[in-house]
Amino acid sequence: MPSPLRSIDWGSIAPLRIRARVVADGVYAGAHRSLRRGPGVEFGGHREYVPGDDLRWLDRRALLRHDKLIVREFETETDRGLRLIVDASASMGFRSHAAPAAKFAFAALIAGALARLAIASGDPVGLEWLGGAGVRPLPARAGREAFERIIGALESADAGGDLGLDAGSVERAFGSIARKAKRGTIIVLVSDLLDLPNETLDRFAALASGGRVLVALQVLDPEETKFPFEGTVRLRALEGGSVIETDADTTRTRYLERLAAIGNEWARKLTDHRGQFLRAETTDEPAEVLRTAVFAIGGRLTRRGGAP
């Protein structure tokens, strides 16, 4: 049964454009340098030669002086694109009484702020969707207008769709990135990771090939993380249409275990692919969440790679 369309409850996050700027400005990321070692203009240091290194960068003087094969490294500025994948399925439209806004609104805020940071650094930003209604995928573009387009696309989206019944949505989003994203592209998935098709994690991890950096940010409502119900409750899923009656007191522990298992699985898989798994609640301070995300992305940036 298709889930009904849900207008996004923006809550205190509206207006998104201003909130995203404020959040982004509150995070010092510096003009993050999209660095790549290899041929460049600025010397980046020495390292021992390993077979396969380009002999053009062999430092002959060092060979004479130290009697060792040493290659020279250089740093060069490059544009590292940011590809945002935002989950707009029906479950993302959920907001509990304790939350300031729907999960989608929070995800859009983080995505918008990230886009702001990337565009400020001159990097191109693209946008893909999982599910949703009225959504517009955006190709990677840089510049001030790109930010406006991304914000406009986020604001015009509605939550809807059952990803369990629409496996093609995952294929469309991930396939586009797999085909178009360049080496070193940062791919950020913002989703609740609930009700996703089984192959989603494998397909997302596969995007790590080609030096791409993966970050999955799980956005959950506080009701989902705490399961604060008491006594017998009837719960209705927003995707799949299932309704169950259960005793909250006796099932709380097992539910939290199952929820944690999802995060653990994503974290283990992404770690294997040099990615990062993050979790955020909609009650968290957005600037902190953004800082954590930037840190996770930056960690990848500061790690030095080998010769080109």
Next chain:
Amino acid sequence: MSFLYAAGLAVALLVVAPFIAHLLERRRADERDFPPTRLVPLSEPVARRRRRVDDRILYAVRTAAVILLAFLGATPFVRCSSLAIGRHGGASVALAIVLDDSLSMLAQSGNGTRWDKAKKAAYDLIADAREGDAVGIVLAGSQPRIALASTTDLAAARGVVESLVASHRATDLDGALELARSLVHGLPQADHRVVLLSDLADGRVDGPPLGESADVALWIPLSDLTEPARNCAILRADRQRERATVRVACSPPGESKRRAVAIYADDKRVGETKLPDEAPGTDVGVQLHDATGELMARLVGADAILADDTAPVLATSGELAVAIVADPVSSKLATGGPPPVEQALSALELDMRVRPLPLLPDRPEDLAPFAGIVIEDPPGFTPEARRSLGAWLERGGVALLALGPHAPLAPLGASFEPLVAGSVGWGPSGAQGLDERAAAVFGAAAPGLYDLRPRGRATVDLPLLGSAAKVVARWKDDAPWLIERPVGRGFVFVITLPTSAETSDLPLRPAFLTLLEMFTEAARGRSGAHRTTVGEAWAFQGAKSLEVVGPDKAHLRVTDDGTSKLVVPDKIGTYDIKLDGDKLIRLAAPAEREVDLRPRPVNPQTRAASLGDIRAKLDVSPHVAALLLALFVVELGIRLWVRSAR
């Protein structure tokens, strides 16, 4: 039921409200959106069951509360009617309550039986009595008896009414009313009243109206008890070989149409016959097939009284055995054939076996097969015969001793003990014929004895026979002719005239047959199964120990009048009797007149409003309100308990 009362009760329809609320509550019970629902396991069944039980308790409490609320709304209009005594100027009343406990009072009337209504009315009357009033209670089931002599102790009266149970007796309204009047007669209260709580069905539809000539005012308040009812009853059921004869009576007689009588051996039906179209009191034959064991006759179909639809079948195949000890020479007839007494017993066709004996047996076991023995003109009894006869009498034998000319010829050592004490003589009769008081015993046959012409008569020493001996018929000169005397559990008839036609013309008189019938009845009554009417006392003369168990397995109360032990069966059915160690069976059957449920006419004055009325009283509102309050407290308690349990 008034409109307002009905409207008040209509609130009870809101009893569905808690149920609907319960359903609504269950339907929307904390249902909410929750995206990760698929991660939530189903709850433990124990927890769900606990919640269901809790809810049901609350639901039951709320439902009861709504019903009580409806009654609370309606009770201002509820009026429970009760009987109340009419008083002249508020004076004290001496009240005799005649409560009919006969079989007909077991007929259904509304939600209960007529007996239930009558008993409740008796309660009401006692509740309405004041200090200074005297209350007596008489039961109208035959024989009428006083359940409570007049007393001002109203608590005792209530206790007596509480203990009363319905019986299957016949009705004797006249006797009961007479007894009731005697209860209040002479009491100091200014006003005397007899209240009859009965269906008036005493089988005397054509009898004089009740309350016609009473010096004490009679009030018959419960007119609804006389409403027509349909009933059939089995009066008796007898079996002779492979055929049962069932006597059935119906009221009205046409009620027998479409009904049948069936015979059961345990639960197996061994015979059935449809009743005739009308059965005012009709014998119905039922052919039996493969009938073994104890049989029960049952009426097929239902009627107003169930208690009289079943009766045990009395097996009459065991014939009554009577021995005749007579001198074949002296007692023979000129025309030949057996002695007159033997011929007469055969002529009576009383379903018995007559066996002539040349001598009185010396051993008790030789007498045991006989229920009765006729001894014709014996010349006394030898000591062995006396011992044998005495033991047989102690066990319930019945003897008819006809004293004749051989009586004074008793040899040495012989006497007439244990039948007659002292010496017996023989001589010419000083009078011809019997006194007219013999009519009391022989009825229409008595005149034949008034001119009896004997050639002589025996003389006995009457004082030696003891106080128990009773002369029931005398010669015109007041000499005894027929003496009855109990010996042990047995009974002895002594006539001072032999049955030989040579000595008198007694065998030619109709009263001779009546005498033999009396003897036979007494013998039959003391042997084997025996059936009487319910309420008719069973007297066991000379019994040392007696234990009677009724059809409901209850032990009957045994009274002792000095010479006999008495038991009154008041239920239809079979009674197991243990008499001096011997086991007997007796049956109690309903009286035929009791089956007629038509009421006896009454004097309209017995329903006069001045005698008493039916008052409306009893407002139950406070009790209902208190109960309602208690229910609310219970609900609060349950809620607190449930909350703390969670």
